[in-house]
Amino acid sequence: MTEGIGARVKRTEDRRFITGKGKYTDDIRMENQAYAAFVRSPHAHAKVTGIDRSAAEAMEGVVAVLDGHQLTGDGIGNIICGWAITSKDGSAMNMGAWSALATDRVRYVGDAVAVVIADTAAQARLAAEAVEVEYEELPAVTNAEKALAEGAPQLHDNAPGNLIYDWEIGEEAATDEALAGAAHVTELPIVNNRVSPNAMEPRSAVAIYDEADEHYTLYTTSQNPHVARLVLSAFYNVAPEHKLRVVAPDVGGGFGSKIYIYPEEITCLWASMKTGRSVKWTSTRSEAFMTDAHGRDHVSKARIGFDTEGKIVGLKVDTIANFGAYMSLFSSAVPTYLYATLLSGQYDIQNIHCNVRAVYTNTVPVDAYRGAGRPEACYLVERLMETAAREMGADPAELRRKNFITEFPHQTPVIMNYDSGDFHGNLDKAMAAADVAGFDERRKEAAARGKLRGLGYSCYIEACGIAPSAAVGSLGAGVGLWESAEVRVNPVGTIEVLTGSHSHGQGHETTFAQVVADRFGVPLNSVSIVHGDTDKVQFGMGTYGSRSGAVGLSAISRAMDKVEAKVKKIAAHTLEAAEDDIVIEGGEVKVAGTDRKMAWHEVGLAAYTGHNLPPDMEPGLKEGAFYDPVNFTFPAGAYICEVEVDPDTGVTEIVQFTAADDFGTIINPMIVEGQVHGGVAQGIGQALLENVVYDDAGQLLTGSYMDYAMPRAWDTPFYTLEHNTTVCPNNPLGLKGCGEAGAIGAPPAVINAITDAIGDNDLQMPATPQKVWRMIQATQTPIAAE
Amino acid sequence: MTNVNLTVNGKPVRRDVPDTTLLSDFLREDLRLTGTHVGCDTSQCGACVVHVNGKAVKSCTALAVSLDGAEVTTIEGVAQGRELHPMQAAFNDHHALQCGFCTPGMIMSGIDMVNRYRAAGKDLDAETIRHELEGNICRCTGYHNIVRAIEDAAARIQGADAPAHAAE
Ligand code: FES
Ligand code: FES
Numbered sequence: 004m005t006e007g008i009g010a011r012v013k014r015t016e017d018r019r020f021i022t023g024k025g026k027y028t029d030d031i032r033m034e035n036q037a038y039a040a041f042v043r044s045p046h047a048h049a050k051v052t053g054i055d056r057s058a059a060e061a062m063e064g065v066v067a068v069l070d071g072h073q074l075t076g077d078g079i080g081n082i083i084c085g086w087a088i089t090s091k092d093g094s095a096m097n098m099g100a101w102s103a104l105a106t107d108r109v110r111y112v113g114d115a116v117a118v119v120i121a122d123t124a125a126q127a128r129l130a131a132e133a134v135e136v137e138y139e140e141l142p143a144v145t146n147a148e149k150a151l152a153e154g155a156p157q158l159h160d161n162a163p164g165n166l167i168y169d170w171e172i173g174e175e176a177a178t179d180e181a182l183a184g185a186a187h188v189t190e191l192p193i194v195n196n197r198v199s200p201n202a203m204e205p206r207s208a209v210a211i212y213d214e215a216d217e218h219y220t221l222y223t224t225s226q227n228p229h230v231a232r233l234v235l236s237a238f239y240n241v242a243p244e245h246k247l248r249v250v251a252p253d254v255g256g257g258f259g260s261k262i263y264i265y266p267e268e269i270t271c272l273w274a275s276m277k278t279g280r281s282v283k284w285t286s287t288r289s290e291a292f293m294t295d296a297h298g299r300d301h302v303s304k305a306r307i308g309f310d311t312e313g314k315i316v317g318l319k320v321d322t323i324a325n326f327g328a329y330m331s332l333f334s335s336a337v338p339t340y341l342y343a344t345l346l347s348g349q350y351d352i353q354n355i356h357c358n359v360r361a362v363y364t365n366t367v368p369v370d371a372y373r374g375a376g377r378p379e380a381c382y383l384v385e386r387l388m389e390t391a392a393r394e395m396g397a398d399p400a401e402l403r404r405k406n407f408i409t410e411f412p413h414q415t416p417v418i419m420n421y422d423s424g425d426f427h428g429n430l431d432k433a434m435a436a437a438d439v440a441g442f443d444e445r446r447k448e449a450a451a452r453g454k455l456r457g458l459g460y461s462c463y464i465e466a467c468g469i470a471p472s473a474a475v476g477s478l479g480a481g482v483g484l485w486e487s488a489e490v491r492v493n494p495v496g497t498i499e500v501l502t503g504s505h506s507h508g509q510g511h512e513t514t515f516a517q518v519v520a521d522r523f524g525v526p527l528n529s530v531s532i533v534h535g536d537t538d539k540v541q542f543g544m545g546t547y548g549s550r551s552g553a554v555g556l557s558a559i560s561r562a563m564d565k566v567e568a569k570v571k572k573i574a575a576h577t578l579e580a581a582e583d584d585i586v587i588e589g590g591e592v593k594v595a596g597t598d599r600k601m602a603w604h605e606v607g608l609a610a611y612t613g614h615n616l617p618p619d620m621e622p623g624l625k626e627g628a629f630y631d632p633v634n635f636t637f638p639a640g641a642y643i644c645e646v647e648v649d650p651d652t653g654v655t656e657i658v659q660f661t662a663a664d665d666f667g668t669i670i671n672p673m674i675v676e677g678q679v680h681g682g683v684a685q686g687i688g689q690a691l692l693e694n695v696v697y698d699d700a701g702q703l704l705t706g707s708y709m710d711y712a713m714p715r716a717w718d719t720p721f722y723t724l725e726h727n728t729t730v731c732p733n734n735p736l737g738l739k740g741c742g743e744a745g746a747i748g749a750p751p752a753v754i755n756a757i758t759d760a761i762g763d764n765d766l767q768m769p770a771t772p773q774k775v776w777r778m779i780q781a782t783q784t785p786i787a788a789e
Numbered sequence: 790m791t792n793v794n795l796t797v798n799g800k801p802v803r804r805d806v807p808d809t810t811l812l813s814d815f816l817r818e819d820l821r822l823t824g825t826h827v828g829c830d831t832s833q834c835g836a837c838v839v840h841v842n843g844k845a846v847k848s849c850t851a852l853a854v855s856l857d858g859a860e861v862t863t864i865e866g867v868a869q870g871r872e873l874h875p876m877q878a879a880f881n882d883h884h885a886l887q888c889g890f891c892t893p894g895m896i897m898s899g900i901d902m903v904n905r906y907r908a909a910g911k912d913l914d915a916e917t918i919r920h921e922l923e924g925n926i927c928r929c930t931g932y933h934n935i936v937r938a939i940e941d942a943a944a945r946i947q948g949a950d951a952p953a954h955a956a957e
Contacts, residue, residue, distance in 0.1 A: 013881055013882065013884070014881065014884065014886075016889075017880070017881040017886060017889075018881070019889075020886055020889030020892050020893075021864075021873065021877040021880050021881060021886065021889075021892060021896060022824070022864065022865065022867075022868055022873070022877065023822070023823070023824020023825070023863065023864035023865040023867075023893050024824065024865075025824070025889050025890075027823075027826075027890070029817075029823075029827075030817075030823035032818075032821075125809075201928055202888070202890075202928060203826075203828045203834065203836060203888065203890040203891050203926065203927065203928050203929075204826070204828070204888065204890040205827075205828065253888075253889065254888065255826075255888045255889065255890030256887070256888040256890060256928050256929055258928070287830045288828065288829035288830050288831065288834070289830055289831075507888055508887035508888030508889070508929045509887070510887070673884045674884065676884075677884050677887060677929075677930060677931075677934060679931075680930055680931030680932075680933045680934065681887060681928070681929045681930050681931045682931075683931055684930075684931030684932065685928070685931075707829070707830070707831045707833075708829055708831055708833035708834060708926070709831055709833065713926050713928070714931075714932075715922065715923060715925075715926060715932075716918070716919040716920075716922035716923070716925070716932040716935070716936060717919040717920055717922075717923065719931055719932050719933070721915070721933050721936075722931065722933055745931075
């Protein structure tokens with residue numbers, strides 16, 4: 004089948020994007036549109052002692068100036084974190100209050116204190132500058148380790164010492180004992196640098212209040228409109244769910260940053276009720292750097308021990324995670340169940356212990372960013388493996404192979420139960436494609452040109468398809484993580500699929516349609532995918548954690564099972580055959596082994612005319628399903644990066660990047676490759692370029708593309724991709740997920756390659772030319788002064 | 790307010806605009822041509838690239854009032870009716886877009902690049918394309934397929950030139 008599962012079908016959604024006809028939130032303009040501009044704190048930490056609105060209120064076009072006292076006075080609830088983590092002493096996590104508009108205290112630069120609503124965006128911006136806020140500055144802290152220290156500035160009264168939780172996983176005593184008896188122990192300090200997600204479309208919201216029906220509509224840049232509605236309704240008290248519609252139209256990338264419900268969306272909805280106007284807000288890039296949830300920011304100490312044979316005996320990790328000023332929606336889960344549970348990597352490790360302290364600082368809240376916890380785990384494990392191999396004089400590939408898990412299912416000591424995989428096969432494919440055998444020659448040739456050439460590995464594993472609802476519920480999640488779908492066959496036989504997944508670049512309109520076309524043998528262009536609107540789709544948990552395939556498509560698959568069953572009943576009745584003899588093939592519904600058949604659309608029509616249906620059958624042909632996964636899925640792969648470092652400048656060039664991935668079943672290889680390309684580029688960005696920097700006073704130094712280095716075309720190579728598929732045994736289509744792999748697997752491969760090139764393992768991301776140049780200078784034997 | 794006359798996608802446009810209005814805002818808000826995107830406020834992302842008098846310009850860096858008499862082409866004006874421009878077709882063929890937000894700017898930069906290299910009789914290889922894309926950021930694609938698409942479109946456009954040369 005040229006359009007079904009496995010086909011490189013070109014994307015059907017492309018046409019509107021390449022002709023400029025995409026419909027993003029900022030493209031929407033309502034009648035009588037008003038615009039919001041936020042008054043934001045210039046201080047990292049301060050008391051708000053007064054707000055003078057009079058000058059702003061008198062300005063041209065200003066409709067209203069609203070502050071946090073009015074917002075909380077109207078009963079708008081505090082922003083919550085939806086995953087409860089329990090500290091090792093049994094105490095609950097310390098969640099500080101976060102109001103959409105601050106009332107008496109601001110805790111990071113950019114914290115919103117008031118909003119101006121005006122007739123034009125320019126008027127709103129001008130008036131926002133005229134709102135006079137009186138602050139009483141407080142000392143600030145931006146570094147997580149410093150925030151934990153005695154005497155550090157305190158952010159929230161209910162979080163003494165700025166500690167949110169002190170959590171552990173695994174057996175500490177057994178791990179200590181194993182490490183004490185190890186023949187070799189490798190120890191590394193590991194910093195996972197703070198990055199800014201930078202979806203190219205800035206966040207945006209258009210809120211509309213209909214007074215007659217007391218009904219709200221929110222168009223917004225969301226990866227999960229139903230979750231937004233749920234939270235806005237159940238926790239922020241904006242409106243009950245049946246009076247609130249959330250639409251996420253075309254969304255220009257998310258990478259995690261558009262999962263959360265931010266102060267601005269809450270405020271716009273509330274302000275539209277207050278003013279009786281539709282209220283629109285679109286973030287500038289500067290605001291995005293200041294307010295979009297950041298990613299990563301872990302500081303860890305890690306020790307891994309080996310026996311004399313090179314087998315791992317234990318791994319002990321101590322991590323401090325910087326959460327910023329408030330707990331964002333999924334923040335608490337990231338350095339715990341999405342991070343520490345992956346510390347076994349691809350290796351058979353009997354003893355693992357990890358301690359995690361989550362800490363408040365005067366910085367932007369930190370939450371899930373492409374990979375969310377798994378990149379931090381992979382980076383730590385793979386830096387350790389490469390470094391250990393070098394210290395022990397072992398081949399890094401061989402050391403990994405010696406420790407690979409080869410039998411499935413495999414229960415790790417940190418919760419996860421790996422269901423399938425072929426780690427040797429992945430590495431074989433990557434090594435062949437990267438021509439590892441020829442590396443020594445290439446290194447010599449580079450040396451002759453004065454370049455330092457290095458090669459680094461990364462064998463990553465991640466957990467996707469989040470997640471079994473009962474399991475995550477027992478671990479503290481406030482929601483179930485199933486997915487829902489509805490398959491509607493119309494009377495003319497065309498098919499609409501309504502899905503709770505949301506596409507913001509992933510190409511669902513094409514891949515989901517491929518799966519349906521494959522199943523019923525209908526042409527791709529007779530299938531359309533509907534998503535992103537709570538008025539249309541029954542429910543959905545949205546798209547993040549590479550879950551759209553493994554969970555979203557599984558729900559569609561279940562709904563198709565029900566459609567298929569009904570189609571067979573109708574056909575059996577009409578064709579006077581046994582249901583078991585009916586087959587659906589090539590757009591026809593046939594009695595196997597005979598020439599009796601109905602065209603697909605004839606079955607659709609029969610279902611809706613209801614003239615001749617089996618007794619007791621309801622008319623119509625529309626089925627829904629809620630699919631709850633039975634386990635996580637475990638994409639895994641082997642990445643090999645080859646770099647050349649210029650010792651005179653410290654500049655790293657990525658000369659070859661090879662990725663061999665096991666994503667389970669692949670629906671559209673072209674789209675999967677695109678996901679890997681983009682993920683690897685983000686990983687390269689984090690490894691070489693990207694870094695969010697605050698000064699000690701809490702001012703954001705990397706607030707624009709002039710200071711925050713995004714990977715550009717010349718920073719990235721052409722990628723060499725391989726697939727090594729083992730099918731996931733736990734979902735109907737055998738899917739594992741591919742959206743985050745690149746961002747997870749790439750950073751350690753890049754850093755391992757650079758450390759190989761320069762002969763020094765003590766490198767932290769981002770490997771900027773200056774940093775690398777200094778290291779080269781330090782390791783080179785000083786030339787005796789002449 | 791200043792009265793400006795210009796041609797946008799082949800159609801004459803006359804408007805009174807405040808002197809501070811950026812071309813990007815003029816296109817998006819006054820003309821409702823929302824295919825031109827705004828991805829930054831420091832002129833570094835390239836999501837807003839349009840053609841002014843045949844040359845690529847970041848529309849967030851130009852004032853609408855300075856364009857009196859100019860010919861502006863936006864992403865909406867690139868296709869000939871239903872027929873896509875070869876650059877647009879190549880982006881689809883090579884999966885050179887994911888979320889589509891950077892795409893209008895990428896396509897406008899790509900077309901400009903091909904035009905300039907063609908006019909100069911120079912080859913547009915992958916390495917050159919990567920350097921030419923210095924002003925365009927894409928967060929989704931990792932650039933691989935964008936570079937391939939521009940390479941291919943350049944070849945298609947050169948190919949279309951070939952019969953013309955042969956006829957000379
Ligand atoms: S919006 Fe013009 S360069 Fe970013
Ligand atoms: S396709 Fe999303 S930014 Fe380029």
